[in-house]
Amino acid sequence: MSRRTFNPVAIAALGAALIIGGCHSDTPSGAAVPEATPAVHLVRQQGVELIQFNASDIPGLSIIQVQNIELPGLLETSGQITYDDRSTSTIISRVQGRIEQTRVSLWDNVQRGEKIIALYSPDFMTAESEYLQAHETxxxxxAPGVGGSSDFSGALALAAKRKLQFLGMTDADIQAIKAPDPVVWMRAPISGTVVDNKVQRGGAVNPGDVLFSLGTLNDVWITGxxxxxxxxxVRVGQDLSAITTAFPDEVFHGVIDRISPNIDPTTHTLQIRCVVKNPGGxxxxxxxAKVTVVTRPGEALVIPQDALVFDIDNYYAFVEVSPGTFEHRKVTIASWSKVGYARIVSGLKAGDRVVGGETLQVNALWHEAHGESS
Structure with missing residues (x-):
């Protein structure tokens, strides 16, 4: 840092000038000069309450025009990865019984048809007995010389087989039945990974209990x-790319699979569901994940954040409806990539003129005119 030198004669002259000026001042020593408060009026036009003041009476206040900003031909959003529920399956108990044995644990990989869990239940033995008896009948x-309705007996055998299928047995397991057995192995309905395990050996189960959940990661969903x-x-089938913090140098590719039919009334957003290829899981x-969709250019309504004021639980802007007359209008905003700016979702349109720079002071005048403290 450079050293500054001061002229003693100049300092003495400056001190004398201050003393002389103080002797001739009409303002008492130490008293602050009060700032003039702008004249403010409240009026009502067409059922809307407005505030009137002279903008030139507030130093630093400016009137800015809301404009649309061109967006590039890229649409970015972020979302969370989930299983594609069309590639998940559960093993559910359809009987009352207990767990005799399990062959897999959480996060194990299994193949379709692989034995997963052995269930003990008298319901299995009863159903198997009915099946064997129906086949014997x-x-x-x-047999030659024996009277009876083959159609009726065939229907009984088919009904007994359907009952075993309903209890969770496969056709191969049913064909292999030689004698009634209360223990039946439940098999994996799909090839995948055990993502949820709710059983323990010896534990009791009831009809409807979820025992295992299986999922695959060949394709995943990203919802943004x-x-x-x-x-x-955006449209269904549109190509997209996704990146994650775990693999920042690897790009994953997919398409938009579904667009939500519902819009959130608070944020004015809706969801898109993307199906993304997942090589290597x-x-x-x-x-x-951050999703980028290549699309046509668009527009966004963006204004400086100092043109907005947060009051109670909403954002507001003071919109000029005529020279010197302003509406206290609620607006909905969203984040914007440029610091100091906000994207307008609702409440303003292109061409609107709003107060900028001294919005907080104008908001204080608004509350004072209503007899409130800001």
């Missing part, structure tokens, strides 16, 4: 939010 009726005014820029459920 069919054989007797079909887009703004209402970007809806026209690197993308895991609950990971966060």
């Amino acid at each position: 069919s054989k007797l009726i079909a 939010d887009i703004y209402e005014d970007d809806l026209a820029r 690197k993308l895991k459920p609950q990971m966060l």
Whole structure:
């Protein structure tokens, strides 16, 4: 830092001038000069309450015009990775019984048809006995010289088989039945990973209890939010890319699979569901991902944040409806990539003129005019 030198004669002259000026001042020593308060009036036009003041009476206040900003031909959103529920399955107990044995644990990989869990239940033994008896009856009726309805016996055998299928047995297991057995192995309905295990050996189960959940990660879902005014820029089948913090140098590719029919009335956003290829199973459920959709250019309504004031639980802007007359209008905003700016979701339109720079002071005048403290 450079050293500054001061002229003693100049300092003495400056001190004398201050003393002389103080002797001739009409303002008492130490008293502050009060700032003039702008004249403010409240009026009502067409059922809307407005505030009137002279903008030139507030130093630093400016009137800015709301404009649309061109958006590039890219639409970005972030979302969370989940399983594609069309590639998940559960093993559910359809009987009352207990767990005799399990062959897999959480996060194990299994193949379709692989034995997963052995259930003990008298319901299995009863159903198997009915099945074997129905087949024996069919054989007797079909024997030479034995009278009876083969159609009826065939229906009984089919009904007994359907009952075993309903209890969770596969056709191969049913054909292999030689004698009634209360223990039946439940098999994996799909090839995948055990993502949820709710059983323990010896534990009791009831009909409807979920025992295991299986999922695959060949394709995953990423669900993200887009703004209402970007809806026209997306469509089902549109190509996209995704990156994650876990693999920042690897790009995953997919398409938009579904667009939500519902719009959140608070944020004016809706969701898109993306199906993304997942080679090697690197993308895991609950990971966060950034999605980029190549689309046509669009527009966004963006204004400086100092043109907004947060009051109680909402954002407001003071919109000029005529020279010197302003409306206290509620607006909905969203984040914007440029620091110091906000994206307008609702409440303003292109061409609106709003107060900028001294919005907090104008908001204080608004409350004072209503006899409130800001």
